[in-house]
Amino acid sequence: MRHGPDRADRIRAVRLALALLLAALPAAAQEGRRAFEDHCASCHAVDRGAPPGPGPNLAGVIGRVVGGAEGFDYSPVLEAARAAGDRWDAARLGRFLEDPEEMYPGLWMGGNGARDAADRAAIVAFLQSTR
Ligand code: HEC
Structure with a gap:
């Protein structure tokens, strides 16, 4: 005899909810949010549709x-990179953050990326989680 969902069903539902939550918020991305707030958020928004700061909105970058x-007014060096078809992937973003000016000389970005490799990896993971 059954009275609605049994205990095993409820445990399965809780496990599924937890798995979905963990998939949406990987630990690295959480850490990355903190590193992003320390190094980047003064200039960059990450919520879709939020107005740009001094730098462009990075949601889904x-x-x-x-x-x-x-609608963002980029420097000539980034305009040229766009014309050349450069695209941000995790590897390019990681290298960029190591030394932004080296990748794009003449860049208008006042921030100088993130010197610490662990911070960079966490920031890349966090930006990967934005849409
Ligand atoms: C002092 C302000 C400032 C800080 C701090 C800053 N940025 Fe920027 N960022 C900018 C500006 C301005 C641009 C546009 C540069 C240009 O047009 O040359 C930019 C451009 C970028 C771009 C290229 C975006 C695109 O649409 O192609 C990325 C990626 C980026 N920043 C990531 C970061 C990350 C990640 C951090 C933190 C580690 C950071 N920035 C810190 C101001 C800043």
């Missing part, structure tokens, strides 16, 4: 063409 935020 991984996969986006370089210099590709709608």
Whole structure:
């Protein structure tokens, strides 16, 4: 005889909810949010549709063409990178953050990336989690 969902069903439902939560918020991305707030958030928004600060909105930047935020006034070097078809992937973003000016000389970005490799990896993971 059954009275609605049994205990095993409830445990399965809780496990599924937890798995979904963990998939949405990997630990690295959490750490990355903190590192992003320390190093980047003064200039960059990460909520979709939020107005840009001094720098472009970075929601969903991984996969986006370089210099590709709608309506943002980029430097000539990023305009040229866009024209050349450069696209942000995790590897390019990691290298960029190591030394932004080296990748794009003449960049207008006042921030100098993130010197610490663990911070960089965490920031990349965090930006990967934004849409
Ligand atoms: C002092 C302000 C400032 C800080 C701090 C800063 N940025 Fe930027 N960022 C900018 C500006 C301005 C641009 C546009 C540069 C240009 O047009 O040359 C930019 C551009 C970028 C781009 C290229 C975006 C695109 O649409 O192609 C990425 C990626 C980026 N920043 C990531 C970061 C990350 C990650 C951090 C933190 C580690 C950071 N920035 C810190 C101001 C800043």
